[in-house]
Each structure stands twice: as structure tokens, then as C-alpha cells.
Amino acid sequence: MDFFRPTSLIDALKLKSAHPLALCINGGTDVMVELNFDRKRPETLLDLSAVTELNQWSQAGESIVLGAGVSYSRIQAELATELPGLAMASRTVGSLQIRNRGGVGGNLGSASPAGDAHPALLATGATVNVSSIGGNRSIDIHDFFIGPKKSALAPDELITSITIPKARGGQQYSKIGTRNAMVIAVCSFGLAIDATARTVGTGIGSAGPTPLRAADAEAFAASHLDWETGTAPSVELLKEFGALVSAASRPIDDIRGTAAYRRHTLAIISARSLKWAWKSTNEFRSM
């Protein structure tokens, strides 16, 4: 097995181009499990953890450009104000040891339907920035997941960063599991309210072949919430929103839960998320 440890992005891109079958590793929290259990034996391991450009985040106007290798712990500590939904999702990842290593780039690279960051990225309408030696492109998060553990990333490309709009309204993230830690989501839900554009974004995790958005629920909430006065949504509105989120899911029965349970819990956690996020949206309204 060859092992490469580039320290600059350009070197990393050259290596990925020369070795398109190389398995990328950053935090190692997914990849090392595969190696430890002999599930994968790649000829080449491309370690991205020393690439400076991937371990930074920066301000870009109304957005944050989050380096693919920035750890969940850092997102929690440094970006909770600008990216509250993603920070909440980050806090639910594994344990402190896992959050210290894992990051959003690897989560996207694995493209698991259960990835904790994905619902938060879908809800905010994030953009995945990828590069190869041929150039750069930006992929709308809604076009990124193309199948179970399959993404739109080409073999010679690396995920470099994610552009995430800063919060302009309340955000929430909920995750169902048997513990408050070390849990792969039975199902999860991310919500982002944009009080300026008067829109609602959603993301559903672990309840379909890919992470999903609930477009009908988004449109319903946007047209029925009281944007003028900020009055709390009625029980009926919340219930209908939950029903529409649940209807957008495509869950299966598996070892972590049944499809019926996932549909049921999604209706509940999405309605609660909307209620809570709307409450905190009022802080943005007065700004």
C-alpha cells in the first residue's frame, strides 16, 4: 500500500489525478474502520489531514467557506453563531474523540444517508466546492447525493470546502437514537428559517437512500408562517408541516429502526424543530 501525505492542495490534487483510485483519509473515523476490519484494502491511501487549505474556514460575505477538514469540534466551538444548525448537528456526532477528528468533508465523501452533517447542509442550501487539476466546480448540495453512499464527486476530484450561508433565522437539528452519544441516526432532521428571504429549508437524514429535502413542507411553511408579526405557528400548521416532512421520507426497515417508526418520529421532530426555530427567528426579525 502506498501512503501519500501532501501538505498543499495542489500536491493533493496532483496525487489524486495520478491515483484516481486512491482512498482519501482525513479524520479517519470512517476510513480506519474499513481498514481495521479488512473491508477495504486500497492500493493507495491519500492522507489529506496535513493539507493546510483544507483545515481553515473563512468569511465570504453572507456565507462561511468551511474547509473540508475542519473538525466537528471546531465547528461547535468557532461557528455556532453563524452556522447554528451545523453546530448542533456537529455536537451529535459520535463522541468528543470522534468530533476531534471527523469533519464535513469526510462526511460528504462517505455520502452515507445517515451522515449527521447532511440534513443541516441541505436545510441551509450549502454548496460543495470540489477541485481537480483540471479546475474547480461547485455542486449544489441538493445535487450532491446521487445514491446510497454515492455522490457527484468524480474520481479525480477532492472536496475542498463547503460554502454555507450564515443563519438569517432560527435553525434546528434533531436526531433520534438510543443514546445521546455514539449513535448512528435512526433518523434526523435539519431546519433553517431565512427571515430575510422568508423561506424554510429542510433536510432529512437516515430515512431514504440518500439525505432528502422535504420540498412540499418547505413551500407549505413558507406560505403559512406569519412573517409579518412573528406569531407562533398554530398546532394545525405544525402538524401539517410534520406530515409533509414525513411524506417526503422514503425509509426502510433496518437494524436501527422500522420505516413506520422513522415516518412517525420525523413528523414529530420536524414539527418541534419548526416551533423552536421560529421562536429563535424572532431574534433575527428585530435585527
Next chain:
Amino acid sequence: MRLTCTVNGKIETIDDIWPGESLLYVLRERMGLPGAKNACEQGECGSCSVHIDGVLVCACLVAAGQVEGTEIKTVEGLAGATELHPVQQAYLDAGAVQCGFCTPGLIVATVDLLDKNSDPSDNEIREALAGNLCRCTGYAKILDAVRLAAARLEKS
């Protein structure tokens, strides 16, 4: 592959590393440091907790080549020449050690917590140690040990 890194304050060079092996394997099988325990090999149990450049990680989830040039601290590096680290002493005094398998990982995670937060609440202790499993389920005494260590460190 040759690996050079600092382990518990000493620069080490290890040859014939297979790049896909874990830091845990390097520590236990190549360096004779069995303090970090090998159990789940998937980051679930925390028994292999160590610090890399001051960051708490599961050594089983770090590829050997990724620690090139880094500074690693294991449970073996905590005690002084004659005295245990206050966290180690607190685990003994509180009776927080049953079979002992999870103890090194929990001690390293506790040191990490108390370095950042000298007076953690019970909820903060629980969240900080959520990645460390004790199959004897001795969690009540473990929480006692963390509180005891925090109180002693505060005094000193």
C-alpha cells in the same frame, strides 16, 4: 515505511510500518506501550484514547502515517517519576477501577476534560466521557473520581 514522532516526550523512529495500520497498533505492538487498550477498533469504546498534539483521539482511528512529526501522549506519560497523576490517584481513591480495561482511556479523557474545564458540572462530565465505555458499568464511581480529581486539582 518509516515513522518519526514524539511519544511521551521522547523522539521515536519506527521502521517497517504498514501505512494502513493504526496508531494503536504502532503503540501496542511496535513500541511496547500497552496502556491504550485495543477493543472495538471502530471508535466506539474510547479504550485507546490518547492525545495527538494535545487533541484527544481514538488511536484506533488514526493511520500510522498520519502522526508523522506529531507529539503523542499516552496514559504511560501521565505519571511522574514517583507520583501518579492526580487523575490516576483519584481513580484509585474513588474505587473507580473494576476490571481496569477501560481505565486508561477514561483517565486520558478525564485529563483532557479537566485541562479545559477545571470545575465541570455532572452533565459536562457525562458529555466529555460519553465516548468511553465501561463494561463493568462502574460509572457512578468514575464520576466520583472525576469530581475528586477536579476538587484536588482546584486546591493545588
